[in-house]
Amino acid sequence: MDEICEMDDSVTEADVLIRGGTILTMDDRGTVIPGGYIAVKGDAVARVGSGNGEGVHAKKTIDCRGGLILPGLINAHTHAAMTLFRGLADDLPLMDWLNQYIFPAESKMDADFVRTGTLLACAEMIMSGTTTFCDMYLFEDEAAKAVDEAGMRCLLGEVLYDFPSPNYGAVADGLRYTENLINKWHDHSLISIAVEPHSIYTCSPSLLKAANDLALRHKVPLVLHVAETISEIKEAKKRYGKKPFEHLEDLNILGPHVIADHCVHLDDTEIQRIIEYDVKPVHNPESNMKLASGVSPVFKLLNRGATVGLGTDGCASNNNLDLFAEMDTAAKLNKVEAMDPTVLDALTVLRMTTSMGAKVLGMAHKVGSLEKGKKADIIVVDINKPHLTPMYNPYSHLVYAVRGSDVSHSLINGKLVMEDRRLLSLDLAGILESSREKSRAVLSWITK
Amino acid sequence: MDEICEMDDSVTEADVLIRGGTILTMDDRGTVIPGGYIAVKGDAVARVGSGNGEGVHAKKTIDCRGGLILPGLINAHTHAAMTLFRGLADDLPLMDWLNQYIFPAESKMDADFVRTGTLLACAEMIMSGTTTFCDMYLFEDEAAKAVDEAGMRCLLGEVLYDFPSPNYGAVADGLRYTENLINKWHDHSLISIAVEPHSIYTCSPSLLKAANDLALRHKVPLVLHVAETISEIKEAKKRYGKKPFEHLEDLNILGPHVIADHCVHLDDTEIQRIIEYDVKPVHNPESNMKLASGVSPVFKLLNRGATVGLGTDGCASNNNLDLFAEMDTAAKLNKVEAMDPTVLDALTVLRMTTSMGAKVLGMAHKVGSLEKGKKADIIVVDINKPHLTPMYNPYSHLVYAVRGSDVSHSLINGKLVMEDRRLLSLDLAGILESSREKSRAVLSWITK
Numbered sequence: 001m002d003e004i005c006e007m008d009d010s011v012t013e014a015d016v017l018i019r020g021g022t023i024l025t026m027d028d029r030g031t032v033i034p035g036g037y038i039a040v041k042g043d044a045v046a047r048v049g050s051g052n053g054e055g056v057h058a059k060k061t062i063d064c065r066g067g068l069i070l071p072g073l074i075n076a077h078t079h080a081a082m083t084l085f086r087g088l089a090d091d092l093p094l095m096d097w098l099n100q101y102i103f104p105a106e107s108k109m110d111a112d113f114v115r116t117g118t119l120l121a122c123a124e125m126i127m128s129g130t131t132t133f134c135d136m137y138l139f140e141d142e143a144a145k146a147v148d149e150a151g152m153r154c155l156l157g158e159v160l161y162d163f164p165s166p167n168y169g170a171v172a173d174g175l176r177y178t179e180n181l182i183n184k185w186h187d188h189s190l191i192s193i194a195v196e197p198h199s200i201y202t203c204s205p206s207l208l209k210a211a212n213d214l215a216l217r218h219k220v221p222l223v224l225h226v227a228e229t230i231s232e233i234k235e236a237k238k239r240y241g242k243k244p245f246e247h248l249e250d251l252n253i254l255g256p257h258v259i260a261d262h263c264v265h266l267d268d269t270e271i272q273r274i275i276e277y278d279v280k281p282v283h284n285p286e287s288n289m290k291l292a293s294g295v296s297p298v299f300k301l302l303n304r305g306a307t308v309g310l311g312t313d314g315c316a317s318n319n320n321l322d323l324f325a326e327m328d329t330a331a332k333l334n335k336v337e338a339m340d341p342t343v344l345d346a347l348t349v350l351r352m353t354t355s356m357g358a359k360v361l362g363m364a365h366k367v368g369s370l371e372k373g374k375k376a377d378i379i380v381v382d383i384n385k386p387h388l389t390p391m392y393n394p395y396s397h398l399v400y401a402v403r404g405s406d407v408s409h410s411l412i413n414g415k416l417v418m419e420d421r422r423l424l425s426l427d428l429a430g431i432l433e434s435s436r437e438k439s440r441a442v443l444s445w446i447t448k
Numbered sequence: 449m450d451e452i453c454e455m456d457d458s459v460t461e462a463d464v465l466i467r468g469g470t471i472l473t474m475d476d477r478g479t480v481i482p483g484g485y486i487a488v489k490g491d492a493v494a495r496v497g498s499g500n501g502e503g504v505h506a507k508k509t510i511d512c513r514g515g516l517i518l519p520g521l522i523n524a525h526t527h528a529a530m531t532l533f534r535g536l537a538d539d540l541p542l543m544d545w546l547n548q549y550i551f552p553a554e555s556k557m558d559a560d561f562v563r564t565g566t567l568l569a570c571a572e573m574i575m576s577g578t579t580t581f582c583d584m585y586l587f588e589d590e591a592a593k594a595v596d597e598a599g600m601r602c603l604l605g606e607v608l609y610d611f612p613s614p615n616y617g618a619v620a621d622g623l624r625y626t627e628n629l630i631n632k633w634h635d636h637s638l639i640s641i642a643v644e645p646h647s648i649y650t651c652s653p654s655l656l657k658a659a660n661d662l663a664l665r666h667k668v669p670l671v672l673h674v675a676e677t678i679s680e681i682k683e684a685k686k687r688y689g690k691k692p693f694e695h696l697e698d699l700n701i702l703g704p705h706v707i708a709d710h711c712v713h714l715d716d717t718e719i720q721r722i723i724e725y726d727v728k729p730v731h732n733p734e735s736n737m738k739l740a741s742g743v744s745p746v747f748k749l750l751n752r753g754a755t756v757g758l759g760t761d762g763c764a765s766n767n768n769l770d771l772f773a774e775m776d777t778a779a780k781l782n783k784v785e786a787m788d789p790t791v792l793d794a795l796t797v798l799r800m801t802t803s804m805g806a807k808v809l810g811m812a813h814k815v816g817s818l819e820k821g822k823k824a825d826i827i828v829v830d831i832n833k834p835h836l837t838p839m840y841n842p843y844s845h846l847v848y849a850v851r852g853s854d855v856s857h858s859l860i861n862g863k864l865v866m867e868d869r870r871l872l873s874l875d876l877a878g879i880l881e882s883s884r885e886k887s888r889a890v891l892s893w894i895t896k
Contacts, residue, residue, distance in 0.1 A: 083834075083837075084838060086837075086838065086839075086840070086849060087839065087840045087841045087844035087845055087848065087849065088840045088841075090793070090794060090841070090844045090848065091779075091789060091790055091792075091793035091794060092789060092790065093789060093790060094789065097789075120834055120837060123834040124834035124835045127833075127834060127835075128835065286776075286780060288784065289780035289781060289783055289784040290779070290780050290783060290789065290848070291783075291789055292783045292784050292786065292787050292788055292789040293784070294784065294787070295784060318848070319844065319845075319848040319849045320835045320848070320849045321835065322835065322851070325773065325776070325851075328734075328773070329777065329780075331539075331738070332734060332737035332738050332777075333737060333781075335737055335738060335739075335740045336736065336737040336740055336741070336742065336743060338740065339740050339742070340740055341539060341540060341541060341542065341545075341738065341739055341740040342539055342540065342541060344539075345538070345539035346538055346539060384880065385575075386531075386568055386571040386572035386575060386876065386879070386880065387572045387575075387576065387768045387769065387770065387852070389531075389534075389568060389880045389883045389884065390532060390534065390883050390884050390886070390887030391534075391535065391887075392534070392535045392536045392887065392891070393535045393536075393538070396535035396538045396767065397535055397767075400535065400538060400738070400766065400767040400768070401534060401535065401767045401768045403770070403773075403851050403852070403853055404835070404851070405851060405853040405854075406853075428834065431834070432832065432834065432837045435837045435838050436837065436838050438838070439838030439839075439840065443840070
């Protein structure tokens with residue numbers, strides 16, 4: 001592994017000094033600094049180097065006791081407020097799950113429900129090492145406010161489809177609601193907005209085109225589910241005579257701003273479209289397994305040069321938001337799918353949740369690696385535990401052995417949001433209590 | 449869910465009273481007791497019921513604060529001391545992994561190495577909810593002593609193969625060593641011995657037969673790897689003109705005492721042999737994925753009535769011993785393999801690590817469920833955490849959301865071995881330090 005020692009003596013004052021651990025910068029060269037330090041000033045990384053940062057005077061010093069210091073993880077696809085449906089219904093055929101549980105519950109929900117569920121998700125994500133996520137759900141202005149309160153970084157958007165929404169009503173209102181979100185949150189340091197039509201099977205060609213026009217006009221990403229299930233492929237062929245990406249190509253929608261969640265059922269021509277248009281696929285292995293959707297050929301996408309992110313999907317189909325578990329599953333699932341233990345090695349998988357994940361969300365200039373000038377989204381992993389002893393290779397540890405609960409500290413945008421596993425930005429006990437209350441409401445909705 | 453309230457007023461004195469949680473008894477009826485208690489006297493469960501156990505006077509009371517109380521988990525296949533190879537080599541072709549790393553390291557190891565690695569494994573297992581495991585490795589008398597020190601329950605045996613072992617030397621010595629183990633540990637309350645030939649591709653028919661004779665003579669299980677990789681199947685066909693279970697049937701070895709680890713590559717006739725002879729398969733999904741061995745058709749085995757256990761395999765191919773993660777993976781992997789989300793539901797998977805796992809190891813009369821008279825192997829899961837909130841279904845939580853680090857307490861054979869995540873039976877800091885020392889030795893072995 002390379003070592004660097006960036007000597008920028010002009011930085012002698014810092015807000016936070018993190019030291020005493022191995023720094024995995026996740027920069028393009030894969031720089032690793034055993035026994036390194038990071039100085040944070042304001043919202044950004046001011047200095048990264050070897051040693052204890054002795055010339056730096058900091059208001060706050062975090063000693064990592066030999067732990068791992070790395071960029072905060074990026075969850076490239078979730079439906080945050082669905083934490084409130086965690087374990088509500090499992091082990092069911094997809095249509096029973098949707099029609100008997102998820103749809104009836106979603107038809108009753110309101111802004112306050114989404115607020116509570118999103119706060120719960122943020123608490124869980126911070127406490128398992130995630131600092132940035134991409135969200136798709138309902139009442140997303142309320143979600144944005146919750147994320148702001150949690151101090152997390154987020155790309156989010158209101159889900160759009162052809163049928164009426166409990167939030168905004170008709171289709172045109174959904175587009176207007178999204179444009180209002182874009183304008184409202186435009187200058188926020190942590191929150192950005194995407195246009196998010198649900199999928200090709202719930203959105204008409206005209207809605208998809210209007211959504212894409214809106215995204216292009218405001219230079220924001222277009223997020224949608226693509227090629228998740230076999231029935232989606234069949235439906236697309238029946239309705240349009242096309243495969244999903246082929247259909248989107250026909251509508252002139254494909255481009256580097258498109259974030260395509262799932263991408264499970266892809267033949268070579270569909271993979272070729274993803275590569276040609278630089279579409280950003282997001283892999284959600286645990287959800288795809290639990291719902292028996294299939295296995296995305298991520299090893300093929302990566303071989304062809306695709307920029308692939310990793311997501312947990314929502315808690316109704318996972319049932320947690322632990323990206324460390326998701327990395328482990330992604331690596332292992334692709335190995336057995338390819339029948340090749342060398343695909344999706346640990347470093348590649350960690351890139352999917354850091355530097356490559358940042359590219360997927362259009363945030364590579366801000367986050368995804370620990371380099372001078374980037375925003376200070378940093379986590380510390382405590383390795384003084386039996387399941388993390390001994391350590392031969394930090395990348396291997398992070399993907400195959402670490403769990404979210406091993407993350408001890410988290411900084412987002414320079415601000416300490418978790419210290420020694422104590423959540424600082426939110427009232428955890430209050431959130432757990434209101435979440436339990438909401439779950440009682442959910443039970444009354446589905447049993448009526 | 450059923451409720452029971454077993455009123456045995458004769459038990460009024462107890463050593464330990466566990467209360468204030470939901471009890472998942474894992475008995476045959478699937479009894480769940482919300483707000484229940486368990487009284488433990490000596491090494492056994494004396495009373496299980498609803499309420500706070502008010503008539504019971506106990507020396508020690510554990511309040512579970514709404515948590516889950518269940519039987520300690522059973523890891524039906526591992527190589528405990530391989531914790532010291534955790535992350536030593538990943539993402540490699542199987543033969544490179546074995547020939548460049550694992551075999552050179554194993555050729556150098558000694559009893560003290562196995563002692564340290566087994567202690568580390570026990571610490572990790574206790575701290576992630578496992579109370580019983582089945583071990584196969586070298587220097588197993590030393591492993592047994594370490595397990596005894598940890599206070600865990602274990603079925604273990606010296607690995608036997610045709611080539612010389614760093615422990616016992618020649619083949620006949622391995623059988624003698626095993627018989628000595630059987631005699632030495634015969635009356636131990638927690639440790640039992642199995643005869644453990646490695647596999648059909650490393651053991652000659654005569655060694656397999658001799659091993660089975662020894663097992664039958666002493667009425668102990670025979671443990672071996674079967675049908676793990678495609679190359680094993682090819683080799684068996686080439687050498688014997690048979691499939692692996694067919695070969696074992698020919699040798700007159702199959703029976704209910706046989707524990708067959710992996711069972712990945714099975715056609716219908718091989719499944720039929722497992723059913724007919726009541727062989728006990730052990731599923732190791734994470735290892736099979738990571739080494740790209742394949743996917744065991746566990747959903748088919750269960751459908752046909754097989755008694756299937758779950759194992760983590762060793763830390764060189766996983767890389768941790770967390771059975772909660774393994775349950776999650778087992779459920780999800782089988783769903784996507786079957787393309788059916790209803791297979792391996794949460795309750796079934798939890799049975800694989802409790803009541804059914806106990807049957808696999810021949811311990812169903814002692815452990816695997818929380819019932820009066822059974823040995824008190826009990827764990828408590830703390831659910832006051834964001835990733836475990838809300839809770840609709842405790843089985844779903846345990847399989848799809850809980851991680852090993854959520855286990856707060858563990859009792860084995862009536863003895864408290866972990867309290868509020870503090871390991872009581874072992875010196876954790878000392879074990880971590882000696883494990884790090886051993887890892888430096890490993891590096892010197894493989895770089896020579």
